Amino acid sequence: LNRAMYFACDNVLWAGKTGLVPGVDQEKWSQRSFRYYLFALVVNLSRDAYEIRLLMEREAGGRRAKGSENGRQLRADNGLQQLGLRLQIQLRLLINVLRNNPPLLLDVVKNACDLFIPLDKLGLYKTNPGFVGLCGLTSSVLSILTILHPWLKLKP
Numbered sequence: 650l651n652r653a654m655y656f657a658c659d660n661v662l663w664a665g666k667t668g669l670v671p672g673v674d675q676e677k678w679s680q681r682s683f684r685y686y687l688f689a690l691v692v693n694l695s696r697d698a699y700e701i702r703l704l705m706e707r708e709a710g711g712r713r714a715k716g717s718e719n720g721r722q723l724r725a726d727n728g729l730q731q732l733g734l735r736l737q738i739q740l741r742l743l744i745n746v747l748r749n750n751p752p753l754l755l756d757v758v759k760n761a762c763d764l765f766i767p768l769d770k771l772g773l774y775k776t777n778p779g780f781v782g783l784c785g786l787t788s789s790v791l792s793i794l795t796i797l798h799p800w801l802k803l804k805p
Contacts, residue, residue: 651689658682680771687767693760697803700753704746705739755791756803762788 658681665673747754762784768774769781795802 651685651692655682655685655689658685683767683770687764687771687773690760690764690767694757694764697753697757697760700803701743701746701757704750704753705742708742708746752795752801752803755795755801759788759791762791 658678661670661673662675662678662682664670665675665678747757765774765776765781765784769776
């Protein structure tokens with residue numbers, strides 16, 4: 650729904666810029682468009698995080714069933730060391746899940762890159778134009794990659 654609202658606002662903005670609909674408040678419609686775009690990206694990143702969590706739980710469950718934790722036990726002298734070991738295990742699990750699921754990795758990177766565009770345009774997180782351009786370019790290249798290789802597109 651948010652993506653549809655983004656495209657609707659973007660079309661109104663386009664119609665105003667081309668002169669088809671004179672008198673369109675371009676700043677207002679641009680801000681609306683970027684708000685919907687930002688919300689759609691947050692929803693997409695939430696879906697990606699949920700998918701990652703499910704895959705990490707499945708992977709961790711499979712490892713526990715096999716009895717392999719790379720020979721590491723969560724024994725530590727203090728709470729800080731134990732926390733460090735747990736974080737290390739979770740990070741390795743995350744890397745393993747993303748390595749084994751390229752469509753999910755591409756979707757996370759693409760959405761994360763896209764996130765900086767509306768954040769900058771709405772003034773929520775100002776960056777320089779070069780960084781926003783690099784993020785947009787990266788996102789576009791990844792989108793083209795998913796078109797050229799459909800197996801890289803994340804399935805809903």
